Amino acid sequence: MKIVYANVLLVFLILSSSFLEISMAGSAFCDSKCKGRCAKAELKHRCLKFCGICCKKCNCVPSGTYGNKDECPCYRDMKNSKGKGKCP
Template structure:
């Protein structure tokens, strides 16, 4: 019986590592890479008359969420992180 005393410890370590991997994957919401953010934001902000602030906040949101909604307006439900990030006044942070 003394030989099997390492089994519960090994199972605990395996479960702890799998949990850590799941948490790390959950933090990366989108499928974009950080280097893809400028081009995705350029398209997202292409039709606004406020390009500089749109690009600034879009890049900031993309950097955090690794996701930019499709289209030039709306579709924020595609990226919950992007959609749910709010300003202090509870307004949308991401364009």
């Protein structure tokens, strides 16, 4: 019985580590895309924060430092509580 439990635990650990690698890869993608997107922003910290939130939810970031939001409809259509665009 202990061997079965140990095998199940080992499989769980292997699977959870692979999911962690995938989520970290997504984070690296968003970080690099948002750095480019926010390169010319006046409030860079704020831009990076909201860009990161939008990127993680939409899995895309429009090219360039401004505009081009039609490339990513999810990013374009996210709104804040006041009904204005959330993503920079």
